[in-house]
Amino acid sequence: MPIFEFECGECGIRFEELVAAGESVACPDCGAERSRRLYSEVSPPGRQPRGAGVRSDESRRREREAARQDRITESRKRRAAGEKP
Numbered sequence: 001m002p003i004f005e006f007e008c009g010e011c012g013i014r015f016e017e018l019v020a021a022g023e024s025v026a027c028p029d030c031g032a033e034r035s036r037r038l039y040s041e042v043s044p045p046g047r048q049p050r051g052a053g054v055r056s057d058e059s060r061r062r063e064r065e066a067a068r069q070d071r072i073t074e075s076r077k078r079r080a081a082g083e084k085p
């Protein structure tokens with residue numbers, strides 16, 4: 001999937017998102033679905049959208065994984081605390 005740059009119609013921030021052609025995305029900041037695609041600035045020189053996308057996917061995955069581990073640890077602690085009066 002190609003990476004596109006969007007500009008939010010509500011708050012005006014710009015963000016990059018991997019989407020199928022013709023799809024619109026919600027603003028990651030305010031959640032508005034009035035983002036518009038910027039056709040002119042898809043690949044600024046010196047940047048590698050594909051690599052950046054992969055990296056951010058990877059870091060998002062790691063964050064999710066870490067959050068999951070935290071929840072597991074937390075629920076184990078609660079369970080341990082509950083079992084010992």
Ligand SMILES: [Zn+2]
Nearest residue numbers: 008011027030
């Ligand atoms: Zn916004």
